[in-house]
Amino acid sequence: MSKVIKVLGTGCPKCKTMVSVVQDVISQHNIDASIEKVEDIMEIMKFNVMTTPALVIDDVITIKGRVPSKDEVLTLLN
Amino acid sequence: MFDWLQNFADWLIYSVFNVSAETHLGVALNFFIYDTIKILILLFFIVFVMGIVNAYFPIERLKDYLNKKKLYGLEYFFSSIFGAITPFCSCSSVPLFIGFVQGGIPLGVTFSFLITSPLVNEVAIAMFIGMFGIKATLIYAVSGILLGTIGGWILGKFNLEHLLSEWVKNILARKMEQAVYKEEQLTFYQRIPEITQSAWAIVKGVLVYVIIGIAIGAAMHGYVPENFFNDYLGGGEWWTVPLAVIVAVPMYANAAGIVPVIQVFVAKGVPLGTAIAFMMATVGLSIPEATLLKKVMSLKLIAIFFGVVTVAIIISGFLFNILL
Numbered sequence: 031m032s033k034v035i036k037v038l039g040t041g042c043p044k045c046k047t048m049v050s051v052v053q054d055v056i057s058q059h060n061i062d063a064s065i066e067k068v069e070d071i072m073e074i075m076k077f078n079v080m081t082t083p084a085l086v087i088d089d090v091i092t093i094k095g096r097v098p099s100k101d102e103v104l105t106l107l108n
Numbered sequence: 109m110f111d112w113l114q115n116f117a118d119w120l121i122y123s124v125f126n127v128s129a130e131t132h133l134g135v136a137l138n139f140f141i142y143d144t145i146k147i148l149i150l151l152f153f154i155v156f157v158m159g160i161v162n163a164y165f166p167i168e169r170l171k172d173y174l175n176k177k178k179l180y181g182l183e184y185f186f187s188s189i190f191g192a193i194t195p196f197c198s199c200s201s202v203p204l205f206i207g208f209v210q211g212g213i214p215l216g217v218t219f220s221f222l223i224t225s226p227l228v229n230e231v232a233i234a235m236f237i238g239m240f241g242i243k244a245t246l247i248y249a250v251s252g253i254l255l256g257t258i259g260g261w262i263l264g265k266f267n268l269e270h271l272l273s274e275w276v277k278n279i280l281a282r283k284m285e286q287a288v289y290k291e292e293q294l295t296f297y298q299r300i301p302e303i304t305q306s307a308w309a310i311v312k313g314v315l316v317y318v319i320i321g322i323a324i325g326a327a328m329h330g331y332v333p334e335n336f337f338n339d340y341l342g343g344g345e346w347w348t349v350p351l352a353v354i355v356a357v358p359m360y361a362n363a364a365g366i367v368p369v370i371q372v373f374v375a376k377g378v379p380l381g382t383a384i385a386f387m388m389a390t391v392g393l394s395i396p397e398a399t400l401l402k403k404v405m406s407l408k409l410i411a412i413f414f415g416v417v418t419v420a421i422i423i424s425g426f427l428f429n430i431l432l
Binding site: 047098 | 168171202203204207208210279302306309403404
């Protein structure tokens with residue numbers, strides 16, 4: 031089943047880095063997933079996170095407030 | 109600690125480039141090389157250490173602590189310290205702000221965080237140590253934290269909750285469920301590369317401002333006569349403090365760029381207190397910050413917030429000039 035990945039962040043440099051890390055992992059490993067950037071603060075607050083960027087995989091928040099490594103994202107996606 | 113670096117700068121400029129130490133150009137170049145390298149080393153080191161602190165800082169627990177314990181006013185102080193510890197990134201200030209208010213923490217306590225967060229940040233601290241030394245840095249950091257504590261307390265007295273944006277009030281009205289969160293388990297050693305990387309990213313991000321700031325500072329250092337500001341701008345007059353602060357509020361200079369310029373002002377006769385007040389107003393309050401806050405507050409609330417902080421900075425400027 032295709033995974034739904036959301037990157038929460040208001041557009042700061044770290045949030046952009048996170049998006050590109052996740053994109054790289056997905057394309058390198060041919061993972062069936064969609065990435066959605068959530069930049070609207072009101073949407074972000076629905077997840078009740080206080081630190082951005084945050085990574086949400088299938089509605090579970092997996093990372094808050096930091097940029098993960100590619101290996102970490104890969105582990106989280108498997 | 110940095111003697112070796114001064115020797116290196118002397119050697120590079122006076123021997124290798126063969127520019128005389130007697131010329132303005134020689135002095136300016138020497139100052140530029142020495143300061144740039146020194147600042148970059150300090151910057152990386154401090155950002156790295158703060159990165160480690162932040163990786164382990166229990167934000168959620170602090171939120172619960174502030175919410176549940178009766179602290180008799182100390183909550184403003186804790187919240188202000190928290191603002192000093194978190195790296196300043198305007199993009200995470202707003203989510204933190206909402207997270208706090210939503211978690212039941214009074215608006216005033218949240219303001220303490222919001223005041224100190226940009227004011228005392230790791231880049232400003234590193235630049236201050238490099239340009240003014242440890243003592244001035246401590247004064248800056250301690251007074252920044254006190255300013256956040258007192259400013260938040262005063263704002264808390266005004267009962268301003270009704271001036272938050274509608275949607276924030278809506279969030280506050282209904283208790284929101286915490287989204288499912290699976291905590292990641294990483295060991296300290298697994299985290300080091302990531303912390304190093306983000307420290308590099310921050311240093312790289314401010315590099316250009318450091319270089320421009322130091323270049324302007326170096327040029328002024330070599331060419332602006334001693335006591336210039338005393339002689340021409342009434343360096344020590346009382347009205348220079350409010351003037352410096354009011355000029356600085358709408359300005360948005362990166363701490364990395366502004367400190368080297370301020371250092372020259374001080375070297376040429378502006379009192380340290382006035383300079384610190386100017387610095388606080390520049391980094392603490394800015395138009396981009398107001399724009400971000402617009403999403404969570406009404407204009408009136410932003411105006412009150414900026415007003416109270418501006419007055420507090422002016423008062424602390426006077427205090428510095430009396431005490432220092």
